[in-house]
Amino acid sequence: MGRKLIFLLLIASFGFASYGQGKSRAKKRTPPRPYTQLRTGIVMWQEAIDLKKDASSAKMESQLIGPLFAYSYVRPVGKRNRWLQVYSAELGLGTLKGKGNSDSIPDELKNQPWYMVGVSPALIYRTTSVSEVGVVLPLYYRMIGWKLDPSLGLDPDRDTSFSAGLGGVYTNRLTKTSHLHVALVRQHMWNSTQWMISWQMDIK
């Protein structure tokens, strides 16, 4: 008798639990699941890099351009899930060119390789069903693999460097899962403005 009673109580409790869960579902909207994104595009910026040769020094206005890849974790938040927290890991690489600005160092450099990794937290607002605007705070570590003729005696700065920035992001959904992504970022340590244009794809 005791076992039967326990069995009945168990069934009843499951029933209540299921009923309760159903009520709870009816009251609360299921939060949307976080998802991930892949992004690939072009990044371009210019910065002044110090050059030294013997006792002379100069500035080299440099232009850096190359592809940028990102993997992002997207977490919808807020009422109606119109806010998105986006955490991106980024990888960029490309080439640099520039020319010394003084008569003592008029050297020209081309095809100097650079590599960059970074993280970019962003807060994005979904303005319409197809568009989003937001702010992004990228932090990058960059290496320049200078390929120089040792006989020139040229010693450029910024073999490695960090920079943190603040920028704006705009995305527009072109298909159900792909977006055009444009960002304009002011990098503080590099004193430069990064332009980025990318193709972004949702991965469920």
Next chain:
Amino acid sequence: MPIILIIFGLLVSIKSWAYPEFIGYKYSSCLTCHYNGQGNGPLNDYGRALWAGEIAGRAFAGKRTDEQLGEASGFFGSKQLPWWVRPGIKVRNIVIKPSPGGEGETRFILMQAEANVALFFKQDQSFGFVGSFGRAPIPQRLSTNSDVEVEEWISREHYFRYQISENLWTYLGMMDKVYGIRIVNHTAYSRTRTGLSMNDQAHGLVLHYIQPTYELTFNGFAGNMFQDSELRQVGGSVMGEYEIAEAFRIGGSALYSTNEFVGNQRLAFHSRYGFGHGSALLFELGTINNVPKTGESSLGYYMYSEAIQRVVRGYHLFLQGQAYKDKMEGGRADQLKLGFGLLAFPMQRLEFRVEAETLRQLNNSPAVTRDGWTAMAQVHLSL
């Protein structure tokens, strides 16, 4: 100091132009709001009411309904004018600060201060005259050249408009040439490099055929009759637009003109896409072929793109990307511009625009030109 300059700029100026971006509000055709079916120039009664009741913010609207705002949008507010006359006044001022934070000289330019009028000879407005007269700034490159006489007081447009049938309109007189997307930014490559900027109007004839899903416009022009005859660009242009989905149009333009020194050949594709309520994407890509009577011709390209995003009623953020190359040769630089800003209509008759623009060059040479920055604030008042 910059804040004082911006406030001064806000206090000094006025105006209203065509906004092809308003396809985002589902207004695909310029004829809906402007007397000129290609946009630009004075707004018609519907355009004024729409500006007041839908586009502009309600910061100073009080408890008035949108309908009441629309009814009070005329030149004298809600006081009705005779059906045959619609006056207007436009003033526009800009403050430009090159290299903000640097040594660039701040410039104040009164870009426009003019009166306009639309006179109608038929009550249904199917036959009328539209004209403007006012002060235009002398371009900087000409202001220091004493050999060239430039009129400061000019008429930028004066034309007769006649509706031939339900779908066909014709315009005769001095107007902007028909070509591409007629955007407000008259310093954009798509306007300055194509020869279609704020003082490049011509006397001519326009035929505008309009259907709900497509438009076709032909423009023959004999040049600006106020110019010396050898300078007048004589030719024609054509533009078509097709609505492939609601608030999504694609189009093309071609222009051919010549004077005694140079021939101009332009060809462009464009698209306008509206989404949400008040947000849009614009895109135009074209070629510029200048053919001098002596010397080599130069074939280049330009691109204009814009994303505009309505934030709240009356206030929009925008992002513009532009590109231009004068000659498609390896040694020539690609000029790139990226800009962003705020376009605001706090109330009807008042518009202001604050933006920052950066200019960058791409070329094959190792020498790199430093990024150029410009900050601008404009105020337009359109009565």
